[in-house]
Structure formats: structure tokens, C-alpha cells
Amino acid sequence: MQKDLLNSVVKITKHRDVDSLELSLLSTISEFLSPSEAALYKDLSRFNSAGIEKSASIETDKTGAIKWSSRKMIATPNKELLCCIESACTISLQDKQGNEKRWIPVIIDDQVMGAVYLVVKHLTSTEQVTLNALCRIYENYLTILNESERDKLTGLLNRQTFDRKIKQLLEDQLHSHNSPLEKGVRNKHYDESSWLAMIDIDHFKKVNDTYGHVCGDEVLLTLSQRMQQYFRSSDLIFRFGGEEFVIVFEPTTLLHIATKLAHFQDFISDQKFPFVEELTLSIGFARMSPYDFPISVIENADKALYVAKNNGRNQCVYYGDIINSENENIPPTNDIELF
Ligand SMILES: Nc1nc2c(ncn2[C@@H]2O[C@H](COP(=O)(O)OP(=O)(O)OP(=O)(O)O)[C@@H](O)[C@H]2O)c(=O)[nH]1
Helix, strand or coil: CHHHHHHHHHHHCCCCCHHHHHHHHHHHHHHHHCCCEEEEEEECCCCCCCCEEEEEEEEECCCCCEEEECCEEECCCCHHHHHHHHHCCCEEEECCCCCEEEEEEEEECCEEEEEEEEEECCCCHHHHHHHHHHHHHHHHHHHHHHHHHECCCCCCEEHHHHHHHHHHHHHHHHHHHHCHHHHHHHHHCCCCEEEEEEEEECCHHHHHHHHCHHHHHHHHHHHHHHHHHHCCCCCEEEECCCCEEEEEEEEECHHHHHHHHHHHHHHHHHCCCCCCCCCCEEEEEEEECCCCCHHHHHHHHHHHHHHHHHCCCCCEEEHHHHCCCCCCCCCCHHHCCCC
16 A cells, blocks of 8 residues: 555656646546545636636446536535635535545645535544645645746746646646547537637736836736736636736637627726826737647737737737738738747
């Protein structure tokens, strides 16, 4: 048991991204404690009003078959989960069938980030020690991964993680694209795809020049918080460069994404920012299919952003609208500064 446990810990800490770490934690809990259910909840209310997300879960049926479920928002979290998150304490209760339900808080830098949940018949004291140790290992390793994946100023995903996250997303999409179940669904949603938007603050240099770099940082931080409030937790938001952000959206229609981005521009120009009277954004966006190279999608969104800037800023331009229009504003690819 000890040897197996140590090997599992080695496996957990081998991961280089948060999603795989979560899956690895749940499968280790499942292997050593045999819960009928185990899940990981994340409290997203620090970022947006969205609330609590079940980021991964695993269920074992009577035959021992394991079923994984992917992330989803929890519309009405139960009171024990909320109590665990609010109090930062482990909550445990016994149901009528004699199963124990347990919620263990996940705490990072003195803040409760979410909770590990499991349903078990009974936990011996050794198993309780194992469970707590696994949760603490998860917390410690999550802290390290968060530091390497996130931008220090804004807490958004950083540019270094972009390639890995996008590769993973495209692989998942390709997988579901080819699955027989999804093929049926796809016929209904043939006009849906993922999207990549490149967002750049207009005349940001003026903010720095007028108020100083520290104030500029505060504006960047506020904008990042507004982005996290406005977009869904499933949309990946990256700080790409100084005042440049990239968002990758889940599959949806062109109409929906164009409307959403236009509303976001309005939302931002209506917001109060420190120091500046009004902040406007230029946006370029492009379609992203599972067969595209991420670098080409970035180039496309960047060309659309270039057009938005050249057409007077505070605009949202779709790459598809400019490719056939012999727009002189599009620079040759070599002129675009990418990495
Ligand atoms: N405060 C702060 N400023 C940054 C950071 N990174 C980049 N910048 C600044 O962002 C500004 C970007 O300026 P430009 O590329 O000329 O763009 P702009 O002034 O926004 O003009 P347009 O994009 O053409 O509308 C520069 O002044 C950089 O110094 C950062 O981390 N903090």
C-alpha cells in the first residue's frame, strides 16, 4: 500500500497543468479509498459572479465501472459545500444508507479555492490520514502550478501556457468531433466553432506617460478583473503581452461571438477605471477549428486587430470579413510581431 501510494504521489506531481493534476488527484483518491463518488469543486466567485464549478468528478457504479464527468457550473450548490467553503472546515455527514459524505476545503494562500468531495462507506483512521495528505499535496502542488501558469500582475493565464492549453483544447474538440455521438449533435450545430479574440487597449501608452507605470498596472489589473467577471469561466483568458489579451471561446456561432464581443466593448467603456476617464478596446477575432494551427489563428486574429486599430480603434473586426475584401490595411504576415 505504502509503495503504491508513493507511486501515486509521484504520478500526481508529474503533471504540468492544473486540469491533469485534478484528474490525477481524483483517480488516486478513487484507487486508495474506493469512494462511490469523488469530485472537485472550485469557487469562482472571487473572479466572477458565476459561483461554484464542479471541475471534475468520478463515479463508480455497482459493477465497479468508473464514469468521469467534465466540468460544469453548479446552479444551486448544496449547503454543506457552501459551509465548507465559507468556514474553511471539513464537513462530514452520514446519509440514511450509512454512507459518509465528506467535503474537505482546498486552501491556497489562506483562501479557500474550493473543496474535494467524496462519498464512502467508511473511512478508517489510516484512510483519513491518507485523504488529508493527498489533499495537502494537491494544495501545495497547485500553488506551484498556478505560479507557473499565471501572470503575476493579473492572475490570468500567461503566454507560456497558451500552446499547451490550446493543444489540449483542440485535441479534446477533435476527439468529440470524431465521436459518433457528437457527429449527430454536430449536424445540428454545424455553424458552431471555437473562436480566438485578440484584445488590445487603445492608447495605453498615454496612460503610462500621464500617470506612471504603477497606475498603468492598476488599470491592467482592473481590466483583467472585469474580463473575468464578464466572460464565462470556461473561456480561457490569457495576458499575452503588456496590454494585449487573448481569449479562446468554447464553440458557438459567429453571430453569438460577434455580439458578445461588441457588448464587452460597451461594458468596458461604461466601467469606471482608476485614473482614466474612459478606456476603449480594439478587438480582432478569428474562427478556430480543430484542424487549425494555433499560430495561424493568432495571425488571423492579429490581422483583424490591426484593421480595427487602423480603422480608428474601439472596433471589433472579424477576420472572415476582411480576407476577401482586399483591405489595404492588412499587413503582410512578416510584419506581424508574434512571439
Ligand atoms: N503599466 C504597464 N504598462 C505596460 C506593461 N506592459 C506594456 N506596457 C505599456 O503598454 C504601452 C503599449 O503602447 P503601444 O504599443 O504604443 O500601444 P498603445 O499606446 O496602446 O496604442 P495603440 O495600441 O496603437 O492604441 C507601452 O507604453 C508599454 O510600456 C505593464 O506590464 N504595465
